[in-house]
Amino acid sequence: MSERTNERLSVFKTYKLYVGGKFPRSESGRVYEVTDAKGKWLANAPLSSRKDARDAVVAARKAFGGWSGATAYNRGQILYRVAEMLEGRREQFVREVADAEGLSKPKATAQVDAAIDRWVWYAGWTDKIAQVVGGANPVAGPYFNLSSPEPTGVVVVLAPQESSFLGLVSVLAPVIATGNTAIVIASERSPLPALSLGEVLATSDVPGGVVNLLSGRTTEIAPSLAAHQDVNAIDLAGADETLAKELEIAAADNLKRVLRPQTVDNAEWFATPGTERMTAFLETKTVWHPTGALGASGSSY
Amino acid sequence: MPTTASTALPLKDVTASNSSLRRYLHGLPGVDAVGLEGRAASLGTRSIKTTAKAYAIDLAISMVDLTTLEGADTPGKVRALGAKAVRPDPTDRTAPATAAVCVYPDMVAVAKEAVAGSTVKVASVATAFPAGRAALPVKLADVRDAVAAGADEIDMVIDRGAFLAGDYLKVYEEIVAVKEACGASARLKVIFETGELSTYDNIRRASWLGMIAGADFIKTSTGKVAVNATPANTLLMLEAVRDFRAATGVQVGVKPAGGIRTTKDAVKFLVLVNETVGEDWLDNHWFRFGASSLLNDLLMQRQKLTTGRYSGPDYVTVD
Numbered sequence: 001m002s003e004r005t006n007e008r009l010s011v012f013k014t015y016k017l018y019v020g021g022k023f024p025r026s027e028s029g030r031v032y033e034v035t036d037a038k039g040k041w042l043a044n045a046p047l048s049s050r051k052d053a054r055d056a057v058v059a060a061r062k063a064f065g066g067w068s069g070a071t072a073y074n075r076g077q078i079l080y081r082v083a084e085m086l087e088g089r090r091e092q093f094v095r096e097v098a099d100a101e102g103l104s105k106p107k108a109t110a111q112v113d114a115a116i117d118r119w120v121w122y123a124g125w126t127d128k129i130a131q132v133v134g135g136a137n138p139v140a141g142p143y144f145n146l147s148s149p150e151p152t153g154v155v156v157v158l159a160p161q162e163s164s165f166l167g168l169v170s171v172l173a174p175v176i177a178t179g180n181t182a183i184v185i186a187s188e189r190s191p192l193p194a195l196s197l198g199e200v201l202a203t204s205d206v207p208g209g210v211v212n213l214l215s216g217r218t219t220e221i222a223p224s225l226a227a228h229q230d231v232n233a234i235d236l237a238g239a240d241e242t243l244a245k246e247l248e249i250a251a252a253d254n255l256k257r258v259l260r261p262q263t264v265d266n267a268e269w270f271a272t273p274g275t276e277r278m279t280a281f282l283e284t285k286t287v288w289h290p291t292g293a294l295g296a297s298g299s300s301y
Numbered sequence: 302m303p304t305t306a307s308t309a310l311p312l313k314d315v316t317a318s319n320s321s322l323r324r325y326l327h328g329l330p331g332v333d334a335v336g337l338e339g340r341a342a343s344l345g346t347r348s349i350k351t352t353a354k355a356y357a358i359d360l361a362i363s364m365v366d367l368t369t370l371e372g373a374d375t376p377g378k379v380r381a382l383g384a385k386a387v388r389p390d391p392t393d394r395t396a397p398a399t400a401a402v403c404v405y406p407d408m409v410a411v412a413k414e415a416v417a418g419s420t421v422k423v424a425s426v427a428t429a430f431p432a433g434r435a436a437l438p439v440k441l442a443d444v445r446d447a448v449a450a451g452a453d454e455i456d457m458v459i460d461r462g463a464f465l466a467g468d469y470l471k472v473y474e475e476i477v478a479v480k481e482a483c484g485a486s487a488r489l490k491v492i493f494e495t496g497e498l499s500t501y502d503n504i505r506r507a508s509w510l511g512m513i514a515g516a517d518f519i520k521t522s523t524g525k526v527a528v529n530a531t532p533a534n535t536l537l538m539l540e541a542v543r544d545f546r547a548a549t550g551v552q553v554g555v556k557p558a559g560g561i562r563t564t565k566d567a568v569k570f571l572v573l574v575n576e577t578v579g580e581d582w583l584d585n586h587w588f589r590f591g592a593s594s595l596l597n598d599l600l601m602q603r604q605k606l607t608t609g610r611y612s613g614p615d616y617v618t619v620d
Binding site for chain 1: 611
């Protein structure tokens with residue numbers, strides 16, 4: 001029996017993109033070699049083209065209505081479900097993160113655990129952010145004046161290049177928690193944990209198209225997304241200084257919201273985040289409404 | 302080249318009676334369904350890029366019959382549609398106008414006014430569109446009404462019930478009567494509603510029947526049923542007009558309608574036209590797209606080609 005087990009052929013995993021709830025290969029048919037920190041081959045990842053990026057925008061736009069219209073409570077449940085699913089596949093992600101970033105098993109485990117906890121953290125925020133950044137405004141007139149946060153729309157996220165999983169989750173979760181839909185360009189050197197995250201998202205009730213994951217050359221895909229007229233915002237977390245400048249110029253054309261890259265040390269991803277990454281991709285809607293009661297009590301209007 | 306089908310004399314004897322018409326139509330060669338679909342699919346894989354794509358997009362825009370056929374159509378909506386047909390992209394005056402606007406008969410006058418002074422024609426559906434379930438006098442009154450209001454083109458539906466029951470002569474006579482009601486001023490498009498004809502053989506028969514009866518255009522569908530224009534049934538109709546011209550010398554136009562929503566689809570149809578009937582049909586006098594949302598996608602692709610950045614639905618009109 002044991003001899004037979006040894007003869008078993010290894011099953012290689014084909015890593016694919018995650019676009020519109022499906023797992024397509026790159027439209028271009030291209031792949032590139034992904035290696036571990038020591039240069040050993042790990043797998044081939046799809047090398048996305050501009051057309052894959054365009055398809056991702058179409059998918060994200062299509063999903064926006066349903067996702068932004070879902071109740072905050074429902075979004076919270078779904079984000080929590082992502083954490084549940086990740087917990088079940090913890091070993092796989094620990095292995096992938098360890099390979100990708102050259103970490104020891106305990107250190108990789110700490111990264112994955114923190115990432116799972118981050119989903120839970122943002123799941124809790126979905127129905128609380130409105131109380132923090134919205135509310136009733138005092139105005140000089142007989143009106144109720146209420147502000148509430150609304151998602152910006154389709155957001156492109158350049159995932160951090162170094163922290164391939166914790167960094168990715170830390171920038172992705174706040175974008176979708178508030179009702180935006182996202183197109184993520186995974187870390188160029190270590191895209192595998194991101195592509196595996198797609199499998200988790202697909203099985204945790206996140207509607208197809210809410211998160212779209214692309215792997216490939218950031219410098220190839222990002223410029224066309226930054227210039228895309230149907231993208232509303234871009235998070236430049238994974239761009240270096242030159243690329244960030246170029247993308248910010250391209251994004252100015254349709255007045256995209258731009259979140260500039262911040263230098264985040266790998267250790268700093270463990271820190272409890274603030275609400276900044278959520279508020280960066282929120283718009284404020286303010287409604288004026290007459291106060292009927294004043295009229296009844298003798299107001300002049 | 303003659304522009305109307307009224308000279309289809311060589312086929313005159315086949316319309317002598319229902320049985321001779323039936324004999325003729327059933328004597329047409331059967332359609333190889335697998336081969337037809339395979340051919341349509343393989344032509345759909347052509348890669349059209351850069352300058353060829355720019356040409357195809359402009360050609361497709363110029364071939365659009367911009368359509369609104371809703372119960373909720375208002376004069377305002379028709380006027381907006383007319384303005385869009387005349388100048389599809391207000392930010393870029395090099396974008397060509399569409400071929401026509403297509404409306405219900407009672408909206409023809411409004412549409413006519415909206416496109417006045419431009420090359421855009423007004424097409425009107427008639428003959429109890431979309432079901433075609435009305436008596437002939439009612440259908441003819443519908444047509445005359447539209448023509449009197451100024452329609453340049455009439456889109457009629459055939460009586461599918463009679464066709465499927467084998468009463469080909471009735472269908473033939475209806476088309477002839479409608480053609481007569483159109484007079485010299487309006488071109489007649491005959492809609493077969495291919496989705497209701499069940500088989501490719503029936504589509505071929507209907508195409509020949511329509512052309513023998515004097516159609517200026519044969520059109521796939523109304524856009525009101527589940528299956529509309531597909532590459533396969535359009536290819537079949539293109540083959541029919543090619544063979545009809547070879548047999549009679551009369552050129553007939555083709556209009557796929559319904560379900561064509563993307564530039565990619567439209568370009569596939571243009572490839573079918575070029576490969577099946579050739580350049581003679583690559584003109585909006587002989588080939589049209591019946592569509593509404595297609596135009597926006599064509600415009601977005603056009604903007605992408607001119608500016609180099611992908612456009613979005615925020616930059617075209619909502620209609």
